């Protein structure tokens with residue numbers, strides 16, 4: 001029975017001695033390491049916030065005081081000390097604890113969205129609400145240095161700086177990196193602050209000397225302390241936060257819990273917005289994480305605790321993209337690449353190694369990345385912005401009005417599209433084929449396998465007067481699947497029997513569609529399986545094929561609303577094609593975390609469910625009951 005078992009609420013932390021708190025920190029690290037070794041997860045970020053989180057929860061009174069964690073990937077320690085230690089072994093498992101805050105799990109959790117750089121805006125709103133309602137409650141926002149490179153954070157700071165009544169403490173968790181070292185002017189400014197505690201040291205030195213002077217010493221020190229601002233101005237450059245008018249405290253060692261508590265207590269008394277600059281190390285306390293070359297164990301899969309060796313996961317879609325974009329870079333000097341602080345995760349590290357001058361890490365700044373790409377295209381280059389599909393959501397206006405309106409040839413490579421699963425609702429890339437459908441001129445491709453990924457990427461970068469998109473899911477691709485024929489720009493994958501069913505399978509769903517076709521043919525149902533390759537715009541040859549078949553079925557790893565099936569239906573309607581249509585896709589809901597295959601099956605996107613549904617629809621059509629065919633909402 002460890003100390004952790006005695007922590008049912010954060011208030012239980014207050015009765016612990018310094019030694020017990022050190023023991024608790026060690027126990028928490030052991031639990032983090034042993035659990036993540038089994039489940040995978042954000043071990044590095046959470047090892048970096050053990051003492052910081054303990055200090056926050058000892059100084060503030062959650063849930064009366066609200067703790068907002070930016071991105072939420074560093075919420076494991078918070079969960080362990082807010083009554084979920086006994087469930088922690090279920091981390092990221094189906095039906096178990098989410099890897100991010102979850103309001104249904106705990107009253108201590110508030111922000112579930114895993115998209116970075118939002119915490120300060122939530123905190124700004126919460127603090128203003130409490131001030132207006134006259135509630136004596138603090139808001140504590142913990143934001144990483146990486147998340148601070150996101151524009152939203154500075155929009156929020158601009159407002160927080162004048163929100164004098166906001167009881168808001170912002171803890172900047174500065175470990176100098178996102179996955180890799182944080183880039184840009186902000187990193188430089190934080191370094192200047194981090195390495196410039198001179199005035200604090202001088203002040204401490206003077207404090208010690210003066211306090212040795214009997215009588216006048218204390219008063220003299222108080223006078224001097226009052227002059228601290230003057231000293232700081234004299235000894236240290238104005239910090240970027242103070243230039244905004246924000247009170248800044250730090251830097252403080254984020255692994256020194258007592259020091260953190262002292263500073264947070266000071267900040268709490270201030271009664272207005274204040275920045276606490278904590279210096280931490282990602283992976284702190286676990287050598288394999290601290291030494292981990294790429295990203296200090298930002299988000300490892302399962303690993304061996306003894307040496308940190310991750311279990312091999314084989315080649316994933318990303319690796320095939322990485323190879324294809326390097327080949328492209330060799331052929332095309334005008335191709336440049338951009339990432340939003342995820343060079344390795346999106347597969348651009350080899351491109352960067354080969355073409356460092358043509359690779360840009362813009363920080364966690366997707367909106368900037370898109371419009372900067374528009375500028376790069378206007379300047380005569382062909383940018384490839386590689387990004388997780390869900391993170392492009394926040395840059396929709398930039399895609400629409402900065403790229404497409406100006407007919408810029410920018411290629412977007414959307415990794416982790418469709419169901420990702422483990423990372424929960426805000427990580428599924430199930431929105432892109434809906435929201436991007438409305439962008440005039442944009443062309444969207446969904447490769448079925450690695451061979452088509454390379455093919456479609458090559459085709460995409462040939463388009464220099466419109467945005468192009470190539471999207472693929474998380475994990476390993478299926479074996480390459482060769483077509484048996486062409487249908488306009490689309491590939492015919494199966495052509496068996498009568499024209500009973502035209503099965504339009506998008507991207508990663510083609511491999512499932514082939515299994516479905518086998519089941520249908522076994523039941524004497526004729527089927528044509530087509531892979532559009534380019535799903536936007538709809539291929540006229542597919543429209544004509546639809547006219548010739550008795551039933552059209554579409555299946556996609558995207559939300560059902562506004563996806564490829566919806567647009568196909570609209571197009572058939574506009575072309576006067578009256579063939580009944582059935583759409584299959586991901587339900588338009590926020591999906592609980594689980595493994596990708598589990599979620600796809602729940603959505604009826606597994607071969608057995610699809611085949612069963614199509615057999616029923618074929619029967620309905622044969623018996624003249626096709627009014628039953630409505631979009632599979």
Ligand SMILES: Cc1ncc(C[n+]2csc(CCOP(=O)(O)OP(=O)(O)O)c2C)c(N)n1
Pocket residue numbers: 045048071073074114115116143144145146147148173175177178179282298340341342364366391394
């Ligand atoms: C909008 C957005 N883009 C990218 C990501 C992917 N991502 C998750 S954590 C992370 C790095 C965060 O760095 P930082 O804020 O410094 O936190 P740390 O991991 O260092 O604690 C990134 C880029 C994201 N969650 N949201």
Ligand SMILES: CC(=O)[C@@H](O)[C@H](O)COP(=O)(O)O
Pocket residue numbers: 071073114298299345416420423474
């Ligand atoms: C928190 C965050 O957004 C990333 O760390 C993400 O969890 C990584 O996802 P993958 O594991 O799919 O690369």
Ligand SMILES: [Mg+2]
Pocket residue numbers: 144145146147173174175176177178
């Ligand atoms: Mg960081």
